[in-house]
Structures are given as C-alpha cells and as structure tokens.
Amino acid sequence: MKANSSNNRVPESTSAGRSAQVLDEVGYRILSALRDNGRLSMAALAERVGISRASAYSRLEALLDAGVVTGFSANVDPAKAGLSIGAHVFVTVQPQSWPSFRERILEMPEVEYCAVTTGEHDAMLMIRATDVGGVHDFSTGVIAQLPEVRTVVSVVILDEVVRRPFILPTDLPERAPADAIGMTRWTPAPGAREQLPPR
Incomplete structure (x- = not known):
C-alpha cells in the first residue's frame, strides 16, 4: 500500500450532511x-x-x-514533531467573498483542517504552531488581515483528549432516546457557505 501524503483537500464523499453508501x-x-x-x-x-x-x-x-x-x-504526534500548540480559529467571512477565502486557506500550510460551519461563525480552522506566539501571529497577522474576513476568534487547545483518524457506523453504540430537556440551536448555512472544493 502506497502512502498518500499530498492530499490537502477534503474529499467530496466526506462533506457534512451528505449520506455515504452503506x-x-x-x-x-x-x-x-x-x-x-x-x-x-x-x-x-x-x-x-x-x-x-x-x-x-x-x-x-x-x-x-x-x-x-x-x-x-x-x-504523527504534532507535539513530538515540534508543533506543541494547537488552536481552533473561528472566522466570520465577508459576504460574496467565499471563493477567494477558500483559495487563500488552501494555500496556507499552517492550516491542518478547515470546515464551513453553521452558527455564529462561518468557518473553523485547526492550526498548529511551535508556541502561543505563533498562534497569535497567524490569527491576527495573517487571517485577520484578509480582506475576506470580518472577525476572528482564536481558542488555544490545552489538551487533545480524543483524536481518531475516522469513525465508522459500526462504532456507534445503540442508545435509548433521551427525554427532551432543552433545545439545541442549529442554524443552517446559507447557500454561499459551501464545503471546501473536493480534491
């Protein structure tokens, strides 16, 4: 089996909200x-x-x-490879600027993962750095300076408790339905907030 380390885009089959074959x-x-x-x-x-x-x-x-x-x-263990700090960077994007925003993100080697999201922010980036200063420099000096970006919120990761390469339907346990004790707010993404293009 040959290693494939050059892929940096999410395949279309894993796009959120799409059903995969069983x-x-x-x-x-x-x-x-x-x-x-x-x-x-x-x-x-x-x-x-x-x-x-x-x-x-x-x-x-x-x-x-x-x-x-x-x-x-x-x-690879990022910390043992020299990237001891991870952070989630939540981004709100200017309207009508998604195509150029996506292209810019795909060119940034600091970004390990990017997803378009529902809710208050438009996208979530997972980044790695050698120290907290690197997170600050990237968030404020790179992402916040993009003309496509309206707001940036950075959250430093203190500990990664679980990080699996992927999960399968067979991993999911059967659970009895819970009694409703509240509501979860879910905001569907407008049509412009599309998944990053497939590789």
Missing part, C-alpha cells in the same frame, strides 16, 4: 483493520478480516475506486 460487514471490518494499521500486508488484512487474500485485494481496490478509502498516510 458498506457490508466485511467492508467495515476492512476499514477497522486499516484504521488500526494502515500498513497491513494483504495477507495480514485477509487474515484479520477472515477472507481470502484475493478477496481482500479486490475488496480494497473497490473501496479505493469508490472513494471510500481516499489514501494512506502516517499518523
């Missing part, structure tokens, strides 16, 4: 095995899932062709 039990077992170890040999993958090697190969090829598996890459 896989069978074997497909989910393959994805679960690859999540634990993306470098599994085909023989080891077949043994782990309980299918033949030929079936494992054809199944994985089908997952790649369908865009379910989008590539293979290493998981």
Whole structure:
C-alpha cells in the first residue's frame, strides 16, 4: 500500500450532511483493520478480516475506486514533531467573498483542517504552531488581515483528549432516546457557505 501524503483537500464523499453508501460487514471490518494499521500486508488484512487474500485485494481496490478509502498516510504526534500548540480559529467571512477565502486557506500550510460551519461563525480552522506566539501571529497577522474576513476568534487547545483518524457506523453504540430537556440551536448555512472544493 502506497502512502498518500499530498492530499490537502477534503474529499467530496466526506462533506457534512451528505449520506455515504452503506458498506457490508466485511467492508467495515476492512476499514477497522486499516484504521488500526494502515500498513497491513494483504495477507495480514485477509487474515484479520477472515477472507481470502484475493478477496481482500479486490475488496480494497473497490473501496479505493469508490472513494471510500481516499489514501494512506502516517499518523504523527504534532507535539513530538515540534508543533506543541494547537488552536481552533473561528472566522466570520465577508459576504460574496467565499471563493477567494477558500483559495487563500488552501494555500496556507499552517492550516491542518478547515470546515464551513453553521452558527455564529462561518468557518473553523485547526492550526498548529511551535508556541502561543505563533498562534497569535497567524490569527491576527495573517487571517485577520484578509480582506475576506470580518472577525476572528482564536481558542488555544490545552489538551487533545480524543483524536481518531475516522469513525465508522459500526462504532456507534445503540442508545435509548433521551427525554427532551432543552433545545439545541442549529442554524443552517446559507447557500454561499459551501464545503471546501473536493480534491
């Protein structure tokens, strides 16, 4: 399996609010095995899932062709790699400026992740820096200076409790419906606030 480390855009199949195809039990077992170890040999993958090697190969090829598996890459601990500070940067974008805002964000190596969101802000960026000063410099000296940006709010991450590469429907436990004790406010995004373009 070849590593794919050059992708920096979210694939269209993972866009929020869109339904993905439903896989069978074997497909989910393959994805679960690859999540634990993306470098599994085909023989080891077949043994782990309980299918033949030929079936494992054809199944994985089908997952790649369908865009379910989008590539293979290493998981890196940012702090041990020298980026000890992470932050979420919430951005409100000027109307009619989304195309240029998206293009600018895609060119910024500091941005690990960007999502268009509902609610008070329009987008959320996940950034990494060597220190708090780096977060400040990026938030106020780069993002806040963009003509497309109206407001910026930065929140420094103190501890990352859980960070999984992905989750599967088979991971979700069945829970009894909770009694309604309040309302959750959800603001749908206007048509202009679209997902970043697929790679």
